[in-house]
Amino acid sequence: MTNGIIHIRIDERLIHGQVATMWLNSLQATRVMIVDNSVVKNDLEKTALKTAVPSGIKLSILTTQGAARNILAGKYEGQRVMLITKSPRALCELIDEGVELRTVNVGNMSTKKDSRSIKKSVSVTDEDLEDFDYLQRKGVKITAQMVPSEDPVSFSSLLK
Numbered sequence: 001m002t003n004g005i006i007h008i009r010i011d012e013r014l015i016h017g018q019v020a021t022m023w024l025n026s027l028q029a030t031r032v033m034i035v036d037n038s039v040v041k042n043d044l045e046k047t048a049l050k051t052a053v054p055s056g057i058k059l060s061i062l063t064t065q066g067a068a069r070n071i072l073a074g075k076y077e078g079q080r081v082m083l084i085t086k087s088p089r090a091l092c093e094l095i096d097e098g099v100e101l102r103t104v105n106v107g108n109m110s111t112k113k114d115s116r117s118i119k120k121s122v123s124v125t126d127e128d129l130e131d132f133d134y135l136q137r138k139g140v141k142i143t144a145q146m147v148p149s150e151d152p153v154s155f156s157s158l159l160k
Contacts (some may be wrong), residue, residue: 003099004076005033008083008091011107014039015052016148018082018107024041024057026148031058035067035090064090068097088131095138103141105153120156121146129159 007027011019014034018119039045040063053059058079062070067083070076071094075155085091085111090158095101115123122144124132132142132155143152 003071003074004031004079004081005071005083006080007105008085008103009089009105009107010085010088010102010109012086012110013108014084014086015049019082019105020052020054022056022084022147024082027080027082029057029080031060031076031079031081033060033062033067033081033083034138035062035083035085035094037063037090037151039086064093064098068094070098071099072097088135091140092131092134093134095140100137101135101140103143105152106136106142106144107146109143119153120144122158132159 006029007023009019009023015032023029034049039049040061046061049061050059055110060070071131091101091104106122109123110121111117111123112125115125115128117123135142142155144155144158145152
């Protein structure tokens with residue numbers, strides 16, 4: 001990808017042990033981009049993310065509109081960016097803003113009211129399923145993969 005984004009992950013925990021150690025190392029990422037409209041407004045969550053990001057790796061915490069604007073303006077070209085969102089909704093919004101997404105990795109979506117488990121540590125609601133369906137209709141390949149050493153699994157195969 002020419003826009004600098006080398007990996008897109010849905011993980012409700014955002015930056016945590018697996019991301020901070022395994023993913024960022026295996027991807028040789030230079031920046032973590034958190035795209036979430038509510039995290040941007042939450043000072044406590046932002047402070048926790050700044051603490052969790054490994055030293056030497058830049059951190060951006062953006063709304064979907066802000067992320068789309070920066071990506072489309074080429075702000076991350078030449079960098080190795082891991083983009084992380086809490087849910088597929090943010091990725092639908094990025095596509096609606098004109099950002100091209102090719103592959104998305106689903107890592108962790110916790111159990112919520114009205115959700116059902118489709119894989120260890122991945123539970124989806126009907127709304128999530130509509131968002132994933134939208135992403136697939138837009139040509140996005142969706143995989144489920146907890147850690148880099150695990151083989152990615154086709155997300156649609158989990159939904160059957």
